[in-house]
Amino acid sequence: MKKVLTIQDISCLGKCSLTVALPLLSAMGHETVILPTAVLSTHTMFKNFTCKDLSDELEKITEHWKKENITFDAIYTGYLGTEEEIDTVIDIISKFRNDKTMVFVDPAMGDNGVLYPAFDDNYAKHNAKLCAIADYILPNITEASYMTDIPYREEYDENYIKDMLNALYKLGCPIPILTGVSLSKGKTGAYGFNGKNTQYFYYQNDLIDARYHGTGDIFSSVAVGAFLKGLSAEKALKIAADYTANTIAVTLKNPEKPWYGVDFEATIGLLLKMLEENKD
Numbered sequence: 001m002k003k004v005l006t007i008q009d010i011s012c013l014g015k016c017s018l019t020v021a022l023p024l025l026s027a028m029g030h031e032t033v034i035l036p037t038a039v040l041s042t043h044t045m046f047k048n049f050t051c052k053d054l055s056d057e058l059e060k061i062t063e064h065w066k067k068e069n070i071t072f073d074a075i076y077t078g079y080l081g082t083e084e085e086i087d088t089v090i091d092i093i094s095k096f097r098n099d100k101t102m103v104f105v106d107p108a109m110g111d112n113g114v115l116y117p118a119f120d121d122n123y124a125k126h127n128a129k130l131c132a133i134a135d136y137i138l139p140n141i142t143e144a145s146y147m148t149d150i151p152y153r154e155e156y157d158e159n160y161i162k163d164m165l166n167a168l169y170k171l172g173c174p175i176p177i178l179t180g181v182s183l184s185k186g187k188t189g190a191y192g193f194n195g196k197n198t199q200y201f202y203y204q205n206d207l208i209d210a211r212y213h214g215t216g217d218i219f220s221s222v223a224v225g226a227f228l229k230g231l232s233a234e235k236a237l238k239i240a241a242d243y244t245a246n247t248i249a250v251t252l253k254n255p256e257k258p259w260y261g262v263d264f265e266a267t268i269g270l271l272l273k274m275l276e277e278n279k280d
């Protein structure tokens, strides 16, 4: 069994960050160790959310693990609240990384051309430093645009995506993967570049015209889980994209669907079936 450390906030209610990463990675058969960076009453799309920063604890928790000689096969980071937190996470990665550790970074900080309310341009540039030390990064086009200074576009062609991937690669990450990439009308998916063999790879499925919070975290958690199963990049993207799309479709059919997240709990069975069908 692979052991993965995931470092993100706990939004107690909200179906994002640790409350999706932990159940999805566990369901995929990985021992999932969590390092919560902050506890929020809800994610930041709610009004008047509370937030307790846990930065002071991170050093103590990780020192304890070090003394216990704990190691990880992978480290996966998501939403991080401040620039200081990003610096702390960079230190934690260097403390636990060895030749075999796979480091995944989802620089969760914005969507649809804008950053989430808590963030600014300096924060985005700081996230670029974290991306520079990762083996795989999973930004969407908004996040990539803030990190690379390539202007965000709603309409684009494949060359725009390739330019962005090359700019992300130049930040220092050998395998950047852009999410939310649409190569033709009515389609969406992900597009990656493997700098080790200079190959591009992508997967497209049908676009469901609904935007939901937390779907980026779901896509990343499943992609990380699939890579840890040893699946090829093509298969990992396919499973992550199909699972996310199916989950949105199922949510849309639920008359009591919450506005703040998707019903990923209802589709975990489907995820396991897809993994079984796509064994490498």
Ligand code: PXL
Residues within 6 Å of the ligand: 009, 011, 016, 017, 040, 042, 043, 044, 045, 079, 108, 116, 213, 214, 216, 217
């Ligand atoms: O899904 C990303 C995310 C994670 N955690 C918190 C958030 C968000 C997005 O807004 O607010 C606290």
